[in-house]
Amino acid sequence: DAKTTQPTSMDCAEGRAANLPCNHSTISGNEYVYWYRQIHSQGPQYIIHGLKNNETNEMASLIITEDRKSSTLILPHATLRDTAVYYCIVRVWDTGTASKLTFGTGTRLQVTL
């Protein structure tokens, strides 16, 4: 699995867009980029994933650079409830196996008033 690098922490004002970067310069062609978050004392929550194209869902947008060496998770209008640790994960989608989810250190996003 490709190694990912994320900033340790970020702050964002409520109502503004939160842009969380992830560097994955060793990503290979068949590896997906996944984002999860974990709000304090809760179970991890899947946010979004993508391979090459930008993706958007009701929670967030994922922007992947053309060379796929980095990506950005965008929360368009951050609220206090988005305060959490955000994890970027790069993995192959191997349809022959159940997949273990492994978190790195992640980015601690603090949304403030």
Added chain:
Amino acid sequence: NAGVTQTPKFRVLKTGQSMTLLCAQDMNHEYMYWYRQDPGMGLRLIHYSVGEGTTAKGEVPDGYNVSRLKKQNFLLGLESAAPSQTSVYFCASSRLAGALEQFFGPGTRLTVL
């Protein structure tokens, strides 16, 4: 649609006692997982199941047993609890093989004295 539920939410055991953690999902997912999360160590996979009646070991299976008698339920047993098993336990499920889109329960906080 409750998603993934876990019981109990909290439990305190004495060393040597046994208990069973119950995970239930109502999404008709084939794949189910048990993780533990300790401070500063991220998620570690204990056991997983790729379908009713099947289970497999993860990376830290010692001291735990599991059963998947029904598709919607995945049980984690501790036969003789040890203080090293003090942790937060998360159950997750996924629809597709190899997918990292996993849905997590709220967790069980277990303390072994």
